[in-house]
Amino acid sequence: MQILQLVISGVSQGCIYGLIALGFVLIYKATETVSFAQGELMMLGAFGGLASMTFMGFPYWLAVISAIAAMALFGVLLERIVIRPILGQPAFSIVMLTIGIGYVARGLITMIPGIGTETHTLPVPYKDMIWKFGGDANGIGSLVLNAEQLVIIAATAGLCALLFAAFKYSKVGVAMQASSQNQLAAYYMGIPVKRLNGLVWGLAAAVAAVAGLLLAPITFVHANMGFIGLKAFPAAVVGGFGSLPGAIVGGLIIGLVESLSGFYLPDGFKDTAAYIVVLVMLMVKPNGLFGEKLRKKV
Amino acid sequence: MRFIFRTDYGQDVKLAKHGGHVFWYSALMVLLVAAPWLFAEYWLAQLTFILIYGIVGLGLMLLAGFTGLFSIGHAAFLGVGAYTQAVFTNMGVPFPIALALAGTLSAAVGVVVGLPALRVKGIYLGIATLSFGFIVEEVLARWESVTGGNSGIQVKHPNLFGWKVDSGEGFYFICLVIAVISTLAILNLLRSPTGRAFVAIRDSEISAQSMGIHLARYKTLSFALSAALAGIGGALYAHKLRFISPDQFNILQSIDLLLMVVIGGLGSVHGAFLGAIFLISMPQLINLSKGYLPDTIGQAPGLQSVVYGGVLIAFVLFEPLGMYGRWLKVRTWFQLFPFYRKGLFKRQKSFQKSDRLK
Numbered sequence: 001m002q003i004l005q006l007v008i009s010g011v012s013q014g015c016i017y018g019l020i021a022l023g024f025v026l027i028y029k030a031t032e033t034v035s036f037a038q039g040e041l042m043m044l045g046a047f048g049g050l051a052s053m054t055f056m057g058f059p060y061w062l063a064v065i066s067a068i069a070a071m072a073l074f075g076v077l078l079e080r081i082v083i084r085p086i087l088g089q090p091a092f093s094i095v096m097l098t099i100g101i102g103y104v105a106r107g108l109i110t111m112i113p114g115i116g117t118e119t120h121t122l123p124v125p126y127k128d129m130i131w132k133f134g135g136d137a138n139g140i141g142s143l144v145l146n147a148e149q150l151v152i153i154a155a156t157a158g159l160c161a162l163l164f165a166a167f168k169y170s171k172v173g174v175a176m177q178a179s180s181q182n183q184l185a186a187y188y189m190g191i192p193v194k195r196l197n198g199l200v201w202g203l204a205a206a207v208a209a210v211a212g213l214l215l216a217p218i219t220f221v222h223a224n225m226g227f228i229g230l231k232a233f234p235a236a237v238v239g240g241f242g243s244l245p246g247a248i249v250g251g252l253i254i255g256l257v258e259s260l261s262g263f264y265l266p267d268g269f270k271d272t273a274a275y276i277v278v279l280v281m282l283m284v285k286p287n288g289l290f291g292e293k294l295r296k297k298v
Numbered sequence: 299m300r301f302i303f304r305t306d307y308g309q310d311v312k313l314a315k316h317g318g319h320v321f322w323y324s325a326l327m328v329l330l331v332a333a334p335w336l337f338a339e340y341w342l343a344q345l346t347f348i349l350i351y352g353i354v355g356l357g358l359m360l361l362a363g364f365t366g367l368f369s370i371g372h373a374a375f376l377g378v379g380a381y382t383q384a385v386f387t388n389m390g391v392p393f394p395i396a397l398a399l400a401g402t403l404s405a406a407v408g409v410v411v412g413l414p415a416l417r418v419k420g421i422y423l424g425i426a427t428l429s430f431g432f433i434v435e436e437v438l439a440r441w442e443s444v445t446g447g448n449s450g451i452q453v454k455h456p457n458l459f460g461w462k463v464d465s466g467e468g469f470y471f472i473c474l475v476i477a478v479i480s481t482l483a484i485l486n487l488l489r490s491p492t493g494r495a496f497v498a499i500r501d502s503e504i505s506a507q508s509m510g511i512h513l514a515r516y517k518t519l520s521f522a523l524s525a526a527l528a529g530i531g532g533a534l535y536a537h538k539l540r541f542i543s544p545d546q547f548n549i550l551q552s553i554d555l556l557l558m559v560v561i562g563g564l565g566s567v568h569g570a571f572l573g574a575i576f577l578i579s580m581p582q583l584i585n586l587s588k589g590y591l592p593d594t595i596g597q598a599p600g601l602q603s604v605v606y607g608g609v610l611i612a613f614v615l616f617e618p619l620g621m622y623g624r625w626l627k628v629r630t631w632f633q634l635f636p637f638y639r640k641g642l643f644k645r646q647k648s649f650q651k652s653d654r655l656k
Contacts (some may be wrong), residue, residue, distance in 0.1 A: 082611065
């Protein structure tokens with residue numbers, strides 16, 4: 001039972017990593033840049049949910065939808081205003097740019113008087129729903145299922161199915177795939193690559209918002225919750241940086257390793273397990289589990 | 299403007315291109331040597347920090363600006379250097395020997411990190427160094443018998459073969475000497491075949507390789523040198539602060555270092571020191587401006603990070619060559635005076651060239 005418990009908490013944590021990593025991978029595939037602001041976008045999404053729930057008094061579903069929509073719009077605007085002017089510059093400048101965006105986002109949230117520096121709970125309807133299975137009379141050795149964790153797993157699975165269908169069957173999705181394979185060729189075939197890049201940033205921001213809203217009931221909403229984004233890098237690398245299913249699988253692996261090492265290994269391994277896994281992965285198989293192998297031909 | 303006619307090959311690699319360089323850098327040196335008598339204690343301490351960060355910045359500049367490998371875990375080397383220095387100094391080892399040990403140990407660690415750099419590129423390397431930074435931070439926090447764990451460790455005053463340096467001025471001169479030596483070392487390295495190999499690797503790995511540059515050797519060397527400078531900077535940092543703990547060498551510190559070289563100007567030795575000046579003086583400027591801002595903005599805790607992020611975004615968008623690039627433009631304007639053309643430094647716009655095939 002113990003191990004099942006650890007696996008479930010690892011999987012739910014891994015889903016969060018996977019969702020953030022999905023944002024990295026979406027942006028990397030489409031625009032070949034890496035966004036270090038993904039964790040901060042997640043934080044903004046959680047704050048958006050908090051704002052619409054507690055200050056505007058929206059019901060849960062409306063609040064979730066409005067927070068995701070607002071973040072999608074924010075992502076599109078971000079691409080249009082900040083990222084697009086340096087399109088075609090070395091990847092390093094865009095990395096620095098997104099680090100700057102992260103700094104500004106974190107700072108601006110902390111600057112909101114009375115709210116930014118506090119820790120908040122997101123009032124979700126499924127709070128405190130717990131099921132127990134098995135175990136003896138005192139509850140020792142029983143399997144405890146948290147609604148929060150189950151919702152994370154279910155929502156991630158749903159979102160993945162949705163994204164899969166969108167990329168496979170919708171026109172926009174197919175166009176995104178085309179431009180991710182070769183921007184210039186896609187442009188010549190009449191695909192509006194720049195507009196698609198904006199959409200991809202919007203999509204990544206929306207996915208980050210979903211991750212934020214799912215994570216909020218577990219870790220609370222605060223300005224520094226975006227640092228969890230740094231653990232999603234290992235997830236993206238383990239899965240293969242250019243692969244969408246890889247991001248989720250990588251996230252699950254990182255989550256599981258973290259949860260199991262936290263229990264079975266000495267103190268300190270829990271926080272570094274993800275990074276040790278990624279270093280081993282880079283040495284053994286730098287392209288990740290699902291990464292495509294590309295080779296330059298002359 | 300000044301016309302320099304090149305009449306022999308040696309002129310290309312001269313340290314000082316003309317008399318103006320000699321004059322202005324000598325003036326700067328005189329000013330720096332006279333600084334303890336010109337500035338108050340507090341400002342001298344700030345100047346010492348600028349020198350220390352400048353040394354670390356030189357190392358990161360060599361790696362990121364000249365070899366094109368960027369490290370998001372550079373604070374780890376700083377930490378290794380600082381802890382080595384602290385441990386050895388507290389054991390009574392003289393300052394120069396401890397400093398050499400700090401540099402050597404950091405360089406050794408740098409080689410270990412450089413090894414994955416041989417296989418991975420671009421963002422993968424960034425993530426490898428990031429992971430390494432986290433692991434070092436955790437090791438520093440957990441290896442309590444040596445590092446004192448999260449409660450940190452006290453550092454004694456430097457002991458220069460019997461002369462105990464416990465004044466701010468004395469330590470300032472030590473930092474100045476080391477900064478000057480490392481700047482000269484980097485300048486000399488950059489005009490040597492090794493330095494040109496680094497730049498060739500930055501510009502194109504494939505063409506560098508086809509010119510006969512051993513990629514693995516030079517990349518590892520770049521990591522080792524960069525880490526050694528960071529370690530020396532870290533050692534000085536430990537002495538200056540007199541107290542170090544693992545959370546001083548975390549990811550935020552690494553990003554600050556990266557921010558420093560980008561804002562200073564990637565690919566220029568001046569940029570390392572300009573960036574250090576920015577990094578040290580920015581908190582002061584923000585503090586000064588607090589009085590003039592409305593309280594809701596001035597007293598907010600996030601102000602500093604908004605300013606840092608805003609400045610970083612502005613530099614990447616409008617001035618990718620950093621502060622040194624801005625200076626180059628001003629100088630070029632004066633040199634060409636009536637003939638400065640508007641788009642002289644304009645970047646080419648294009649679709650992103652694929653990084654995946656590099």
